[in-house]
Amino acid sequence: MIQEVISATKLIDFEGVSKTYQLGNQRIPALKGIDLTIESGDFIAIAGPSGSGKSTLLNLLALIDTPTSGDIRYNNIDVSTLSDDERTRYRNKEIGIVFQNYNLIPVLDALENVAFALQVQGVPTKECLKRAEKILREVGLGTHLHHRPANLSGGQKQRVAIARALVTNPSVVIADEPTAALDSKTGMEILELMKELNYTKNTTFIFSTHDNRIIDSVHHVVYIEDGFLMNRY
Template identity: 50%
Template sequence: MKPTETPLLQLRDIRRRFMLGETAIDALHGISLDIHAGEFLAVWGPSGSGKSTLMNLIGLIDAPTSGEIQFDGQHTRRLDDDALTEFRGRQIGFVFQSFNLVPVLSALENVMLPLQIRGISEHEARARAAAVLMDVGLAKFGLSYPDKLSGGQRQRVAIARALVVAPKLVIADEPTANLDSENSRIIVDLMREMNRARGVTFVFTTHDPRLLEHVDRKILLRDGHIESDEVMQ
């Protein structure tokens, strides 16, 4: 990592307050953080510590109450909703706890979907989706529907779908929460492999400290603060 390189993400004094009627809930209190291109980073911490809130802000799904987020040097506050949607579609892939595959589409069609939404021809989308499915080890399962796949296989399809648009960043909020420990390990190893092979930055959250062994960096959140930010050697 060159010291002069602009971070992929720069968060400066990020606060996020939710209002529940008259009650204010401060989910994040002044988070400042740089994430560099190519990092493989886990955010961990107890339930309610603000992990999902932070993921939604980093993924530009939600906006901070105050503070500044720059993505690749771009001030995200200056983008209107349409520009933000377009920006997110090109730059960021998402993986969810509950996989979020479309049940009436095959594995291959699920992976093709983000390309087709962007107007890429069916022929090209099919070829690109098949190549990514192969990379995640599911070449033989392209025609299978989600209900015929195991949880671990579904999450691999979801990772392929996140990667197919060649984003700079993949955000995964608790990607292993619905998986057993063996599949959890397989999914983290796969994300690690994709991070190395493609240079894609990954940020994922987890409750499980056993999954932190292979990360470059782990950020512990507690009560909306960064309690520690450790870079592994």
């Protein structure tokens, strides 16, 4: 019998990562010495009280912001050695971002919003539309391709945003409170969709949440409090 051994590969590595904001002459330590390893295919909720540093951590994970000290490695690349341009290119290729308030373009329909993420990467228009349609069908929006954001529900808008994050085939999707603007039932549906996509595509998902039902229903939770990583289970 042939046995296949699937070994998890390290995707992201934080070592002693701190972030201090400077506000006028006030220093605000938002993250304090975070050590964190995330493996390819992980599905991780980041929890903790308001102001504990969740968004700060996600912005560092998404390469939107840079740490004050410590090392961040992506696929063993020390991201501090990348130029701004290289970091942006790396982010566009490897990271999909989902925002709490969707950030969809109002004048474009669902299909065009998703296709746009590929167009900016120089993919030919016909292929953009084909791939956008396929992923929108996968997130359950095959019947709403030509609805503009104003004509979609909150949950549907978040599905479009998830499709847009995924259409470029990133290795990781990072979402800051993707369910916060949704009612609890719709929030759970979005969670189930993310779980399914994690399972079928092996895309890594990292998202923050305040919702205890979501925290209770995922296997991996990273808990932060006052800028410290308190617990990981």
